[in-house]
Amino acid sequence: MSTLSYAHLSDRSLIRVGGAEAQHFLQNLVTADIDGMAEGGARAGALLTPQGKILFDFLIYRVETGYLLDAPSETAADLLKRLTFYRLRAKVELELLPEDIGVIAVWDDASEAGNALNLGLQAALACVTDPRLPALGMRISGSVADVSAMLDGSPADVAAYDLHRISKGVPEGLKDYDYSDIFPHDADLDQLGGVSFSKGCYVGQEVVSRMQHRGSARKRFVQIESGAMLPEKGADIMAGGKSVGALGSSAGTGDSAVGLALLRLDKVAQAKDNGIPLQCGDAEILVKVPDWASFSLPEPSTAD
Template sequence: MTLALLPNRAVIRVGGPEAQHFLQNLVTSDIDSVSDTSGGYGALLTPQGKIQFDFLIYKSGGTYLIDTPRETASDLLKRLTFYRLRSKVDLELADDTLAVLALWGSDKDVASALVSVADPRLEDLGRRIVGPADAIAEELGTAPEGPEAYHAHRIALGVPEGLEDYAYSEIFPHDAGLDQLNGVSFSKGCYVGQEVVSRVHHRGTARKRFVLVESAENLPAMGTDVTADGKSIGTSGSSTALGDVHKGLALLRLDKAKAALDNGTPLFCGAAPVSVSLPAWAGFGWPQDAAAE
């Protein structure tokens, strides 16, 4: 069992009689599926369909809790306030007594937590917990690790996160795997950017995806070019050292990566030689005709 404290995450409370309706018409996920025992994952998009903010969503009583990067939490709160208009919705940034934690290697529920739910993105990520960190650690009988432990766990599973693996307002939900990780509802009504997302999904035109990269050498910072024959085929995300192996994520053009693999062309992330593979959860594959392109 591993418990990790995530001080780089903040919580925004969304309450009021119209909170559900407000969020349902705004974000990519289906808010109807979010309950006191089941969380959600989604994003607020730009009108052009790019990810402006990504987050996890929980429900505690009649209030929704948005678990989002602390670095941009104030910006998200301002954006939600902009969209609120005359809706009967209360918005506030929770104080630091409300901590975000991740738990894996145990499915134990946590009575001292305000929220304790399975991570809605992927079962193997474990549980997501919101509440008083000291009380939660005492109840579980373990001292929490730092965020590095969680990110190593997440990276090994191939799950990207905003700001850790990509900058906001630059990529589309399909690029970041939201369609694969329960982050987009294709059956609910309209939301900001919905037309673009729906068009990409139904036309099957998603060409870039996050994949796993591995190297015997240190992997460079996010945004470094991944190259084949000296030409960029994508950029790197976050990375971690797991023993003698360095693993990371990279957003690649699948057709160009597959063509390089078929042709035996070495791939590099910066100066580090890398191998690439698809995450185990991926419902997409390598393009079959990539070598011919």
């Protein structure tokens, strides 16, 4: 019996970026390195403000007709408008695809996901391993009805996928943070392959490069666990009566909960060293740095 799980991510939309100058256009705008990206390739990426904060985040797929941007539906029209603003006279085609062309996430069973990939190539626009983290599974873009009909597994919903994503420690825009509020390093985008530090200039590049070379990222999204339900996104994470960060998305797992939180790592380390518990609402929480992360809690002596 198949253990594959899949879900139509109805909260995601696709924008097609085509035309003779599509590669050059995106390369000069987004945080990811687009040059050398072959058909079937994928990247995580973002469009930043001039001050280096995340204005939009998305996944980028290289397809036969150009590129697909897999982005939150809530802001897809705004992203399309911003891309149009930057297009000027470039030979670039921009199109928001209809709702029946969407994104299917496939996870849980690697071998079955591989079968889904092979099937998806026959009817999908794009079929890739999630470029942020392979453990997240596959993402298939195409006709929602046709792709779903090909998959032999357990259909799930967006909430089930979000639990899977949270359990892997991967934050997403809007669900974990608001746009124009945080830097790519805060959102772990540098850890998840979404920022190139070797390509040429793009919007906000100078600020992001400075943070990288100075090692000045003090806030990071990390995983949290609790034996009680967690409050809504944005709730303060407290240590000794002082805020050390804010809650992102969370999900219940029986009588407990898991979540993601943007925390000042030095303050968390200091609280841990002093035996001060962390609280979010009425829930006491434990902090875990994701397994894939190259950062860790600093030594308490580095805290301000």
